[in-house]
Amino acid sequence: MTAEQTLLSKRILAIDILRGLVMIIMALDHTRDFFHKDAMTGDPLNPETTSAFLFFTRWITHFCAPTFVFLSGLSAYLSAQNKSAQKSSVFLFKRGLWLVFVEIVIITFGLTFNPFFNFIILQVIWAIGWSMILLAIFSRISYKLVLVTGLLVVIGHNIFDLLPTPQNEVSGILMKVFFTASGTVIPLPNNHFIGVFYAILPWTGIMFLGYASGKWFTKDFSILKRNRNLKNFGALSLLVFVALRLLRIYGDPAPWKEYHDFSKNLLSFLNVSKYPPSLAYTSLTLGFALLFLAIAKNAKNKLSTILSVYGRVPFFYYVIHFYLLHIILIALFFLEGNTTKEIIQIPFLFRPVKFGYDLWLVYGIWISVIASLYYPCKWFNKYKATHNNWWLSYL
Numbered sequence: 001m002t003a004e005q006t007l008l009s010k011r012i013l014a015i016d017i018l019r020g021l022v023m024i025i026m027a028l029d030h031t032r033d034f035f036h037k038d039a040m041t042g043d044p045l046n047p048e049t050t051s052a053f054l055f056f057t058r059w060i061t062h063f064c065a066p067t068f069v070f071l072s073g074l075s076a077y078l079s080a081q082n083k084s085a086q087k088s089s090v091f092l093f094k095r096g097l098w099l100v101f102v103e104i105v106i107i108t109f110g111l112t113f114n115p116f117f118n119f120i121i122l123q124v125i126w127a128i129g130w131s132m133i134l135l136a137i138f139s140r141i142s143y144k145l146v147l148v149t150g151l152l153v154v155i156g157h158n159i160f161d162l163l164p165t166p167q168n169e170v171s172g173i174l175m176k177v178f179f180t181a182s183g184t185v186i187p188l189p190n191n192h193f194i195g196v197f198y199a200i201l202p203w204t205g206i207m208f209l210g211y212a213s214g215k216w217f218t219k220d221f222s223i224l225k226r227n228r229n230l231k232n233f234g235a236l237s238l239l240v241f242v243a244l245r246l247l248r249i250y251g252d253p254a255p256w257k258e259y260h261d262f263s264k265n266l267l268s269f270l271n272v273s274k275y276p277p278s279l280a281y282t283s284l285t286l287g288f289a290l291l292f293l294a295i296a297k298n299a300k301n302k303l304s305t306i307l308s309v310y311g312r313v314p315f316f317y318y319v320i321h322f323y324l325l326h327i328i329l330i331a332l333f334f335l336e337g338n339t340t341k342e343i344i345q346i347p348f349l350f351r352p353v354k355f356g357y358d359l360w361l362v363y364g365i366w367i368s369v370i371a372s373l374y375y376p377c378k379w380f381n382k383y384k385a386t387h388n389n390w391w392l393s394y395l
Contacts, residue, residue: 012078012217014296017304018289019071020311022064024370027321029061031366034329034348037356047259047267054359055267062274065124066285068314069203070210072128076135077214085140091393092136098394099129102319110322112348113330119347120194125318127203134204135211143212150208157202158279161253182275195347199276206282223297230294237287244280245269251279309374312381315395317373324369326350 033039044050044058080088103126111121138146160179166172176184181199188194216226244251256268272281296304310317326348333343333350345351384392 013299013304013308014293015071015074015217016308016311017296017299018067018292018311019314020307020309021292022067023310023314023317024307025061026064026068026318027325027370028363028366029058029064030322030325031369032057032359032362034325034351035332035356035362035365036359039356040351040353045267045271047257047264047271050267052263052267055271057359057362059270062272062281063285063288065198065203065274066206066277066282067289068124069128069131069206070213070286070289072132073135073207073210073212074214074217075210076132076139076207077211078217080139081218089136089140092132092139095394096129096132096134096136099125099132101129103129106319107322110319110326113326114347114349118192120192121347122194122196123198124203127198127200128207130200131204131207135207138208139211143215146208147212150205150212153201153205154209154282155279157205157276158251158253180276182273193346197275202276202282206277206286209286227294227297230290234287234290234294237283237290241272241280241283241287244283245272251283252281253278306374309378309381310370313377313384313395316380317377320376321369321373324372325365328365328369 032044038044038054042049044054047055076088076092079091083091103122104120107123107125108117108119108121109115112119135146138149157179160175166175173184173186177196177199178201179199181196184196186194186196213229215221216229245256248255252273254271254273256265256271259265259268270284272278272284274281277285329348330350333352333355336355338350338352338355342352343349345353384395
């Protein structure tokens with residue numbers, strides 16, 4: 001058996017398949033941001049103005065970030081089984097710091113192509129980085145502390161929707177950064193801005209729950225019991241989602257509206273808040289993720305093989321796809337007849353407000369990008385499997 005086969009035999013295929021699926025779907029939303037004609041001016045989730053196709057295009061990507069964060073926590077637990085508690089904690093802390101740096105420098109540049117970093121964008125990698133730092137601390141204390149803290153944060157953070165905003169400027173910013181950010185833009189001197197799109201702690205709660213569920217995936221845990229847990233908790237999460245939406249009392253800062261139209265009612269019911277991830281949003285997305293992990297446990301076919309290629313190298317894929325999308329954007333920017341005078345745009349260079357294409361073409365670009373990254377991802381996965389360089393554990 002080769003080194004690559006040995007490594008892959010130790011992996012849990014369902015995790016790689018699910019992670020690969022959400023990475024592919026995630027790229028659809030970023031492609032829409034760059035190339036759809038209404039991406040800068042319209043709200044694809046507004047039932048009053050959207051179409052079912054556009055709503056679905058944006059809504060389906062809701063499943064990506066929470067699933068990815070959850071699986072990051074799960075993977076952290078499994079990785080820790082081969083290390084001492086101290087080494088695992090130190091690694092999580094250092095990797096968390098590295099991911100915060102990656103978000104601020106590498107991902108922000110890939111998104112904006114602005115060498116002066118006038119607009120720093122803090123999104124999911126930022127949230128994962130800080131969540132890993134906190135996980136390094138909490139997991140060093142006890143597994144139960146991680147589980148209880150994760151439950152309390154996920155279930156309870158929406159209480160801040162009901163509380164008044166702090167009047168003190170510093171307290172208000174800290175509240176947004178840690179709990180309530182939903183596109184918060186913080187101005188800095190000299191025409192610089194920080195966009196906080198992912199409040200840290202609600203995502204930390206999701207990672208903590210992923211870490212806690214990692215115990216189900218250890219070799220000594222019954223597979224039958226694991227699948228039963230996945231199905232039961234997945235179904236329970238979906239029931240919680242339905243109950244929260246029907247009651248409209250707690251769990252989402254934007255309760256659904258009733259229209260005299262079934263399709264609009266359905267869209268409104270499904271339109272849960274991602275920024276920050278509400279309890280309703282988390283229940284919906286993780287409910288399906290847990291059920292998928294149970295169903296996909298024995299999936300071995302051509303599609304699962306393809307998906308797992310992307311799922312085994314998510315960081316590599318995530319970084320590269322932004323740069324590839326932006327390079328395509330630059331090419332189309334000039335092919336459309338734009339000049340260098342129109343390059344400077346906020347937040348994305350080469351992305352004028354009045355630019356873009358119909359949704360069908362956005363899907364075409366998305367599929368092309370996904371297909372073009374298959375073999376690079378396959379190569380990097382093989383490289384990781386056959387090399388022991390220390391830095392590979394951070395990618």
